[in-house]
Amino acid sequence: MPEPLAGPPRTAGPYRLLGALGSGGMGEVYLARRTGAAAAGLVAVKTVRQDLDLTPEFRTRFRREIDSARAVRSPYAAALVDGDAEAALPWLATEYVAGPSLAEAVARTGPLPAEAVRALGAALARALADVHAARVLHRDLKPGNVLLAADGPRLIDFGIAQAFDATALTTAGLVVGTPGFMAPEHLEGSRAVVAATDVFCLGAVLCFAATGRGPFDDQELAAVVYRISRADADPATLAALPGGLRETVTACLALDPADRPAPQDLVARLAGPPCVWPDGVRALLAEHEEAARRCEAAAEAAVPAAPQRPVRPPLVPHAPTQLGNASGVPMQPVQPAPPAPRRSRRKAVLAGAVAFLAAAAIGVAVALPQFTKGTDGKDSGAEAVSAASPGAAPARVVPPYGNGAHNGEFGRAARERSTRPAGWSPWNAKLPGGAGVCVLAGETLVCGGPQGGATALRAATGRTLWSVPALGKVPGARVDTPAVAGGTVYVPGSGGVTAVDLATGKEQWVLKAPSGTFLNGMEVSGGILYVVWFAAEDESGARIAAHRADTGHERLWQTTAGDVNGHPLVHDGRLYLSSASTVHAFDIRSGKEAARRPGLMCGFLLAHKDALFCALALHQGVTVLDARTLEQRKVIAPGTTVAAAPVVGDRNVLVVQGERELAGYDAGSGEQLWADPVQDGRPLLTGDRALIVTVDRVYAYGLDRGGQQGDGKSYSGHPWSSSGASIPPHALAAGQVVFLAYRDGTVLSGYAP
Known part of the structure; x- marks a missing residue:
């Protein structure tokens, strides 16, 4: 699918290049139109x-x-x-x-x-x-x-x-x-x-x-x-x-x-x-x-922008x-x-x-x-994938962390009422055993459990549709992030991954953890299921494997690494993971390690353009790495103690929640753009605004100059006592509403400003 080209106009022979269609080992493919011939048809130029x-x-x-x-x-x-x-x-x-x-x-x-x-x-x-x-x-x-x-x-x-x-x-x-x-x-x-x-x-x-x-x-x-x-x-x-x-x-x-x-x-x-x-x-x-x-409109506008990879x-x-x-x-x-x-x-x-x-x-x-790179590897916005059954209209999927880049950008669609689940009104629900990360797929909200499994809720009302238990449970292991793609829900559990139908919860297939290992992380990107198996009884560390997502059983490759942990990040042909002392990058086609950065641990790892942003809760600053080499470029906000996952998106503004203030930085230069005395919030991005989720309200802040925009939306009438009046560890935005999940099992949905 074509993506608009950034930078000055480019040509090949008599053709103006409008958008990137793909690239490979020997060349690039572009959407193009013959210069000076607006009535001529579009062509694919290689x-x-x-x-x-x-x-x-x-x-x-x-x-x-x-x-x-x-x-x-x-x-x-x-x-x-x-x-x-x-x-x-x-x-x-x-x-x-x-x-x-x-x-x-x-x-x-x-x-x-x-x-x-x-x-x-x-x-x-x-x-x-x-x-x-x-x-x-x-x-x-x-x-x-x-x-x-x-x-x-x-x-x-x-x-x-x-x-x-x-x-x-x-x-x-x-x-x-x-x-x-x-x-x-x-x-x-x-x-x-x-x-x-x-x-x-x-x-x-x-x-x-x-x-x-x-x-x-x-x-x-x-x-x-x-x-x-x-x-x-x-x-x-x-x-x-x-x-x-x-x-x-x-x-x-x-x-x-x-x-x-x-x-x-x-x-x-x-x-x-x-x-x-x-x-x-x-x-x-x-x-x-x-x-x-979109490519033609962008070319007509001819707005200069920073060069980007095809x-x-x-x-x-x-x-x-x-x-x-x-x-x-x-x-x-x-x-x-x-x-x-x-x-x-x-x-x-x-x-x-x-x-x-x-x-x-x-x-x-x-x-x-x-x-x-697949559609879920875009730098911003939610992706559109097929609905629960073949032939149905595509269901818009809003993945955790905003998108496949995990950078917290939910896009301007998050503020468009047309993307709101039909018949929605504020609601709350309680999931037995606790709640993990949620993903919105059309009219269905799928939430993981702290140790795996998944529960599907009707996004408009919070009513439970189906529930799938975790495949095995290892004490202390957290595999709380399900994935949705192509009408299939990938349900994690310590014992492996269960694929179920989005509409019914009916099991399609099971991928069990190899003997002596348990699931420690999972990601679905572009038709491929990436899993991290951790070996608990020996010192071999983790096994990282790629499987076809439609069957789970066809393994494409497998490799080993140290004690990597956390949620895998797939971006621009690489799979990134962090251990307690090293950041690793693997080629998603072969599984071979492409780069590593020793001496660094990333509790929050997100991608933006050609950079990785690495942060760790209660540690100072956000480290910026080159996405290809993992060489360090700079540290942004070096004197700020990071209190929540930073976010960066379409406006090239990095938003960092510190212990005493919320601040915006130019993601390229690292220059501070603004700061506001906002404590204890979790930022999300919706195009040109940041949503800040606090204990009982959601506030909107401008990205260019900061500052609160209007009154915050409260969640009055919801049972905050059950959630301990804490900031939700996970949140997502869609259609002028937010969905919040708490570890004690409380799941809420309320208005966003």
């Missing part, structure tokens, strides 16, 4: 990274791929509009499709209905027929390379994957493709790929669209490759396909390319009524269209090819083996599988799924 060594061979191959892609003419494929292989930074422009990828749509709204899958398959088969007629092979057909437009799907990146990926790979005798969506002949190398290879990949894509799983999904990469080499699709996954689709998909996944149907045959098999997307997909279409409008697309399983290898690690070519005697095809496939694994082990030379 540019090569500035630091690459652009050899004459690269430019020659790039030019050939532009020519071949230009030859493709199909209403079911995003057409190549323009390109320049001789530019200082080669670029190409393709038709912009204002819609989600199939990967994003399934991750956020669930599998598509059978009728939509049939229409999807017929359109993609027509696209393949047109692509093959132009003597072009796609070679990387996967859910991320299928975009869903209002009038049907569009195939993207045909022939382009060869220009960007194969330049570095096939010349070294490696494999181009995406695990789980490759054909057996892929494993023999690029010379074995034929037109029927794309048909095999199409079968895998249709299986994913209808079930949410690829036909060869497995927890281990080696198992995926082995199953592909034998065309051994998972019987349970195929059985889940609706009648009619099962036979078509099975035919596409035949081991021998000669046994697979031609694209024209698939068009006949899948013929039916025109494509009608379910409600959830149509809502995503509206989101993408609105995002494009925004990465939402993190979803099987994400689009992003112009390079997924690992971010320089690819180390495997030298081709000497010529060998002719072997049987089966032996060649298995040998290719071995080469594939070797390539993955040393350089991840295949296009592994991209794990990058």
Whole structure:
């Protein structure tokens, strides 16, 4: 989804760049429009990274791929509009499709209905027929390379994957493709790929669209490759396909390319009524269209701003090819083996599988799924995700701490009455056993318990909807923060994570803690579940693992660290955790430690732009770290004893609650902007204002100059005696109201100024 570009106007050839669509190992993708042609359509411009060594061979191959892609003419494929292989930074422009990828749509709204899958398959088969007629092979057909437009799907990146990926790979005798969506002949190398290879990949894509799983999904990469080499699709996954689709998909996944149907045959098999997307997909279409409008409006305003890193697309399983290898690690070519005697095809496939694994082990030379910043990694505001059931209208999710950056910014939407739960009026409730952190998902407020578990309340009235107990309880362990994404609630417990349906609380799956460990932290970001397992009986410290959030059982990676604790923070491709003496940063794609900062502990860790802000209760000052290197930049408010979690957001103002005053600081320079004698408050941000939650009231303060704005809103009539008349440890804002949770189980909702 495009995000407006900051800074001075930028161009690529004759195109004005309007917004960032994504980035990868070899380049960036932008939303753009031809300069001086306001009536022209929007395009997606892909540019090569500035630091690459652009050899004459690269430019020659790039030019050939532009020519071949230009030859493709199909209403079911995003057409190549323009390109320049001789530019200082080669670029190409393709038709912009204002819609989600199939990967994003399934991750956020669930599998598509059978009728939509049939229409999807017929359109993609027509696209393949047109692509093959132009003597072009796609070679990387996967859910991320299928975009869903209002009038049907569009195939993207045909022939382009060869220009960007194969330049570095096939010349070294490696494999181009995406695990789980490759054909057996892929494993023999690029010379074995034929037109029927794309048909095999199409079968895998249709299986994913209808079930949410690829036909060869497995927890281990080696198992995926082995199953592909034998065309051994998972019987349970195929059985889940609706009648009619099962036979078509099975035919596409035949081991021998000669046994697979031609694209024209698939068009006949899948013929039916025109494509009608379910409600959830149509809502995503509206989101993408609105995002494009915001980018154009921002470009027209042309307000200079500080430069920012390119925004990465939402993190979803099987994400689009992003112009390079997924690992971010320089690819180390495997030298081709000497010529060998002719072997049987089966032996060649298995040998290719071995080469594939070797390539993955040393350089991840295949296009592994991209794990990058997701919508819940935005710097401000709440995110929109799907409602409790596939096809339902998206439910607006207001996560704890404001957003995925944990920086306390709830955005201006927190002051818009339209985002208030329907029929809301002030209420209070009491949860047995205590209350932890709460998250608002549409009309439902989900609150964790001090030792795990979760209770869902109707956000308008406080009435209990369902309750799920914690999976195990370890004395003294605090796992009080549930998560909501895609209509699923991720319920923490010392013994593991339970995924339940948001609407009903019905269990979907369970991820149990490994033997000898207990859950010490959890975060869901962009379709990935990150967990921190702590080993209590030995000195191995913590295990940090990433799992697919839709099933929980497919582990993507695991690593170890010291005695890290607290809630994981995922921001801009990194996962951050703090121990008693060190701050760690891990690459979210590989799990490898990317940086560490010894001698520092962060009780409050929040992200803002390219910086991390680290503070500790009852310690002085807020330490600012570089988010990439963890090098210390400065300490803001060095003489202030921090009394609550600091917040920083859209207005670039850091608000710090000290023991004697509330103060605002410029987040970049550290200069104090204002100070007010406010004691014992918890700040939240709502765009240009700070809400200060005290014992019995909520006050609004201006961010630019400070100062109270109007009278505070009180909670008179609520049973404060039960909460001990203390400041709530957790609060969130939405629709001119606040929701407060106390450790004794009291949960309140009242007006916000």
